[in-house]
Amino acid sequence: MTTGQAATPPGAAARARAATVTAVRAAGAHDVVSLRVPDAEPWGRCRPGQFVVVPVGPGAGSVLPEVHWVAGVHGDPVHGTTVELLLPVDRGTEPGEEWRLLGPMGRGFAPPAQPVPVLLVGHEGGAVPLRWLAEQLRDRGCPVHVLLSASDPELHLDLVHLRRYARSVVLALPEDLPAALERLLDDPAVDPAVVYAAAPRPVLREVAVAGLGRQRVVRVAALDLEAPVVCGTGLCGSCDLEVGDGAEGSGGVLRPCLEGPVVPGELLVDGPTR
Ligand code: FES
Structure with a gap:
């Protein structure tokens, strides 16, 4: 059974990439935030368990970066590649925000080779x-x-x-x-x-x-x-x-x-x- 880890070597994708918030949907205490990313290649291999880092920018109110689990990746020829994150509602994320992202980072969960429970x-x-x-x-x-x-x-x-x-x-x-x-x-x-x-x-x-x-x-x-x-x-x-x-x-x-x-x-x- 293959359950080992992931496709992307750790640290291999640590290059800041542009991303735009295209949608914010409420889900309880979290917002489901969709980010359009221009470069599909690294995201196609992304797995659950990988994460993104939002580096501290000039004038930011925090000295720490934001680090978030990737909650999904979707792609189609019309809309391009979209990365989904779940963020706390009180972050107040708004559509149209322009971000710089490092990621996808780390090793994710690999599925089992067989369809087991x-x-x-x-x-x-x-x-x-x-x-x-x-x-x-x-x-x-x-x-x-x-x-x-x-x-x-x-x-x-x-x-x-x-x-x-x-x-x-x-x-x-x-x-x-x-x-x-x-x-x-x-x-x-x-x-x-x-x-x-x-x-x-x-x-x-x-x-x-x-x-x-x-x-x-x-x-x-x-x-x-x-x-x-x-x-x-x-x-x-x-x-x-x-x-x-x-x-x-x-x-x-x-x-x-x-x-x-x-x-x-x-x-x-x-x-x-x-
Ligand atoms: S080494 Fe800094 S959070 Fe892991």
Whole structure:
């Protein structure tokens, strides 16, 4: 089974590209923002789990770049290539904004080689890559099941969209997530061969321990974009993840924005998380 990572080598596409906001559509606590990009080539290989960086511009109100998951890529001969992002409503994104983008960045989630059942586990806005992944996996014939946690029901991500592509969507409070995860893994009606997760690191660790303990393939997006990201381009080290000796290769430090963000769950089982 091929579930390894992605088509674009890390850092290979780190060149600022122009983008124009063409549409903004409300989806709960987020806006679905469409950006027209002139250069289709790098986006055709983009996968869920990859991200974009909006560098700090002159006169910007923040010293940190914006870093966002790619939530979809669409292309047609009439409209060209459109990149979709999910941004917080309070960002106030408006059609017509001109952006400079670095991306697509990093390694994304690779689909399984066979149409096997899959379980997607996410937490609040960090689940953005799973929204697009659910579409792709369903289109490949995979029965998709989704488990989402949120501290407030309003913080669940675009459930209408997810329910369109998933056979089941289970919602849980963060403290109930481990038990809900174990129930789904042990449910013969779900029986996932692969577990994909996008969530804060402690949740990823729980997913990895539970999934690998049941001999499931586990792939996680080990970059928490809900927390401030200092660079997103591998320069600052603020996203570094300590991995243990039992991980692939050897123990040490992984830099998810450069060497991931999608990595095997094994990396989080044996190493400490923070
Ligand atoms: S966020 Fe700076 S190295 Fe990853």
